Amino acid sequence: MRERDDEWTGLMRSAIAGDSAAYHRLLKAVTPVLRAAARRGLARAGQPVDQSEDIVQDILLAVHLKRHTWDVTAPFAPWLFAIARNKLIDALRRRGRRIFVDIDDFAETLAGEAPAETASPSEVAAQLQTLPARQREVLQSIAVDSASIKDTAAKFSMSEGAVRVALHRGLTSLTAKLREN
Amino acid sequence: MDTDQLIRTLAADNAHRARPVGFALMLALLAAAPVSLLMFFTELGVRPDVLVAMRNPFFELKFAVTLALAISAIAVSLHLSRPEASLRGFGWLLLAPVGILTAGIGGEMMMPQRLPMMTRLVGKNSSVCMTAIPLMSLPLLAGALLGLRHGAPSRPALAGAIAGLLSAGLAATLYASHCTDDSPLFVATWYTIATALVTAIGALAGAKLLRF
Numbered sequence: 001m002r003e004r005d006d007e008w009t010g011l012m013r014s015a016i017a018g019d020s021a022a023y024h025r026l027l028k029a030v031t032p033v034l035r036a037a038a039r040r041g042l043a044r045a046g047q048p049v050d051q052s053e054d055i056v057q058d059i060l061l062a063v064h065l066k067r068h069t070w071d072v073t074a075p076f077a078p079w080l081f082a083i084a085r086n087k088l089i090d091a092l093r094r095r096g097r098r099i100f101v102d103i104d105d106f107a108e109t110l111a112g113e114a115p116a117e118t119a120s121p122s123e124v125a126a127q128l129q130t131l132p133a134r135q136r137e138v139l140q141s142i143a144v145d146s147a148s149i150k151d152t153a154a155k156f157s158m159s160e161g162a163v164r165v166a167l168h169r170g171l172t173s174l175t176a177k178l179r180e181n
Numbered sequence: 182m183d184t185d186q187l188i189r190t191l192a193a194d195n196a197h198r199a200r201p202v203g204f205a206l207m208l209a210l211l212a213a214a215p216v217s218l219l220m221f222f223t224e225l226g227v228r229p230d231v232l233v234a235m236r237n238p239f240f241e242l243k244f245a246v247t248l249a250l251a252i253s254a255i256a257v258s259l260h261l262s263r264p265e266a267s268l269r270g271f272g273w274l275l276l277a278p279v280g281i282l283t284a285g286i287g288g289e290m291m292m293p294q295r296l297p298m299m300t301r302l303v304g305k306n307s308s309v310c311m312t313a314i315p316l317m318s319l320p321l322l323a324g325a326l327l328g329l330r331h332g333a334p335s336r337p338a339l340a341g342a343i344a345g346l347l348s349a350g351l352a353a354t355l356y357a358s359h360c361t362d363d364s365p366l367f368v369a370t371w372y373t374i375a376t377a378l379v380t381a382i383g384a385l386a387g388a389k390l391l392r393f
Contacts, residue, residue: 015195018195018196020193020195020196023191023192023195027191027192031184031188053183056184057182057184057187060187060191061191062333064194065393066264066332067199068199068201069264069332070263071263074265078265079263082264082265082335083264083333085335086264086393090392122182124182124187128182139182142193143182143186143187143190144182144186146186146189148193149193164197167190167193167194168194168197171190179392
């Protein structure tokens with residue numbers, strides 16, 4: 001645990017210093033842990049655990065948009081888990097009833113392996129469709145087609161700066177829409 | 182969009198740098214301040230005998246109390262804008278204005294007074310005090326909440342209440358220069374009631390606006 005936390009803190013410091021690859025690795029590393037926590041929370045509340053991916057994506061967006069509130073001299077894990085806890089409680093509250101119901105502990109053995117393919121698209125994917133065309137195209141180009149900022153700029157004949165702005169605005173409004181729903 | 186795709190997208194946005202919460206709070210308060218100042222100078226204004234009043238330590242004590250409240254509440258609200266933060270270790274800062282005020286009351290008790298205690302406590306301006314402080318607080322409270330939305334408080338109602346304290350502290354600083362009641366007993370009674378009202382509004386608004 002200690003080593004894992006130190007590794008996360010190191011990666012986040014590099015990320016803040018501008019290392020996008022470190023940031024990518026950090027988000028990849030925390031996701032299974034967030035997934036396990038989301039499943040546990042859903043199971044405790046008597047909700048189907050297949051909704052965990054929406055909660056994980058919600059947490060990741062909040063981590064991204066609020067990372068300036070992390071103090072680079074502090075360990076990363078407590079900050080991350082505070083964000084995750086907040087989002088999880090929020091999500092359970094929105095899904096209604098019985099947040100603190102106790103169920104059998106066997107549910108906790110469902111650790112965070114990758115999610116099963118579900119038929120319904122994620123909430124993020126659904127909200128993506130409601131964004132302005134430019135933001136949606138840029139987000140899809142980077143997310144789905146794994147294009148770089150540079151390639152995306154060339155594809156839509158935009159400047160790289162304009163792509164960056166559209167990308168960030170898209171992520172911000174996506175988060176705002178998720179909160180409203 | 183699956184989670185891996187989302188992560189790729191977030192990593193692509195890593196170059197974006199948000200301003201610190203303190204900066205956002207400062208900008209928002211600076212934008213709101215002219216509204217409160219306008220309300221103050223059109224409706225109240227500085228008391229005419231201010232030069233004489235400045236020789237009275239109890240006049241100056243009012244500013245020590247209100248500024249201590251505003252400054253400690255700003256510090257606490259910035260602390261609470263981090264998700265893992267709690268009041269522990271920071272909440273005591275809010276006792277600073279209480280301590281100054283208590284010392285002031287003690288000091289006044291030891292000095293010979295022309296007016297009886299109840300007269301000093303009731304004063305002449307209690308109803309103006311209780312309207313003016315909350316009204317002048319409102320623009321500042323709106324600004325503070327807007328600035329603090331930039332943060333990620335785990336307890337939004339509490340963070341909103343502290344935003345109420347800070348805006349009441351700033352508004353009371355303005356009001357203190359108008360009011361002719363300088364007794365710390367008056368401050369402890371009426372300023373406190375006005376501040377409590379703004380704090381309650383802040384808590385209610387914060388519970389809605391400061392969730393992230």
